Amino acid sequence: MVEASGLKPGVVVMLEGELHSVATAGYHAGGGQQGSAVFARVKNLKTGHIRELRLHPSDRLEEIALDHKEMEYLYTDGVAFYFMDPDTFEQISLPSEIIGAYEKFLQPNMRIPVALYEGEPVNIAFPQAIELSVVSAPPGVHEHATSTFKPATLENGMEVLVPQFIKEGDTVRIEVASGKYVERIRRETRKP
Missing domain, CATH: 2.30.30.30 (SH3 type barrels.)
Incomplete structure (x- = not known):
């Protein structure tokens, strides 16, 4: 209580x-x-x-304390979203009302914690932010300007405003709740 x-x-x-x-x-x-x-x-x-x-x-x-189990997102049929337990290969479904705005962030084979109550799925525990690749972005007006934004299209088809220095192929972190750009993800490159 x-x-x-x-x-x-x-x-x-x-x-x-x-x-x-x-x-x-x-x-x-x-x-x-x-x-x-x-x-x-x-x-x-x-x-x-x-x-x-x-x-x-x-x-x-x-x-109520919910159990969380990491499951792999498979697909949607428009009515429900289907997930698979990677250990047992058991499939579960969640109605689209539960997924709501998270739908645009789900990608096939993505692993998401699913909240379970007495073994039944009730919700997904979506992360605060998600990393997506930039598919298309116009060239920046001023390469080093960070106060002005431009539109960019992400791999999930979503369009967001990003700083001028973001270019195609970059990976960006997007806040799930608002759908806004948070930061660019830098990948470590090692010199041989």
């Missing part, structure tokens, strides 16, 4: 018999006749529906 005042983003709780992941949680001290409260936004892991809750700080919620 976890008290409402201890809720943090990423915590999974059981509400009305369904798993919910805490997206945001904030404590409001209150004043006058209004008591203190915890405001939380939670996402239903089955339906993807987001709810807003107002809880008393001492309210207790059932915290």
